[in-house]
Amino acid sequence: MSNDITTPTATEPTDAHTATGAVDAGTAQRRSAEIEEQLRRDPGPFRVLTGDRPTGKLHLGHYFGTLRNRVRLQNLGVDTFVVVADYQVLTDRDLADHLSEHVEDLVLDYLATGIDPERSTIFAHSAVPALNQLLLPFLSLISVAELNRNPTVKDEIAHSRQSAVSGLMFTYPVHQAADILFCKANLVPVGQDQLPHLEVTRTVARRFNDRYGTDGPVFPTPDALLSAAPLLLGTDGTKMSKSRGNSIALAHTADETARLIKGAKTDAERRITYDPAARPEVSSLVLLAALCQDRDPRDIAEEIGDGGGAVLKKTVTDAVNEHLAPLRARRAEYAADRAFLRKILRAGNERANEVAEQTLSEVRRAMGTAY
Known part of the structure; x- marks a missing residue:
């Protein structure tokens, strides 16, 4: 399938996302409701990018917060890409040492909850070189000061338990922009706390189009689909989290x-x-x-x-x-069939690579680097 998609009005800049990066949550909520109505009428013009870091088995918070919504969008007929963001766990040595196992567990949870590899593309971050190559031109469009101001990055750093912040963690929002824009996703399901991350993606898309889109925009400006994710506490009364050991995993008996x-x-x-x-x-x-x-x-x-x-x-x-x-x-x-999980990933990786290569070719032409 080509990654050229018809960009609906939902991808146009709205008052919820300003040039300064400020996000009006109320306006974002109203826009999200409008998009839901568009989805019910005609899901065809939309493409969604979503995913998780493979840091352990998913739990009930993930299930009711995001997984069910992904299955709903898939079943509506929305073209859905699900990224296993394995590169994003390289900052944690303990997790990286068991990465293959965590990746398979994540795919298991996806399949068990109803994500259908025939209708959704499940792929691994590290298996799509052209996606990751977008990071370099995208980094040129965002300043260090803008990354420093991102509240989600600040929170990630505060909870990372790392003695120093790696460049990978610091530039995570720009890497996420590459995840979203490589497939020209125009819709990203997020919680309200993730709006600043998405605003970085929107900024990258706008600035790339302004600088290089002389023949027309290369990227859509993706919108947030805000989820009414329920707040489920862990068994200890704090936020349910894999790292806190207070969650009920989908894999539990x-x-x-x-x-x-x-x-x-x-x-x-x-x-x-x-x-x-x-x-x-x-x-x-x-x-x-x-x-x-x-x-x-x-x-x-x-x-x-x-x-x-x-x-x-x-x-x-x-x-x-x-x-x-x-x-x-x-x-x-x-x-019972781990080989099948790898087969699913290989098929998803193949499609993601086709899409990413096409997008990278467009980027090279727009930047004048198609030698």
């Missing part, structure tokens, strides 16, 4: 899930209510059960009533295990 939920933090009040502000730990568990059963969390809390933490945790355990049963069955089936 039913018994492991029951044990983890049994040890989840709650509070001393017996009556169960849904009040995320005043009772975050209890409310997160109630929300998890509601998401699994596609119900209103307030109804779940009302049913449990004075049953207390024990009834709450049993309700959540039953809901999670029932919801994940078919996913776990698919995951076990795929896990």
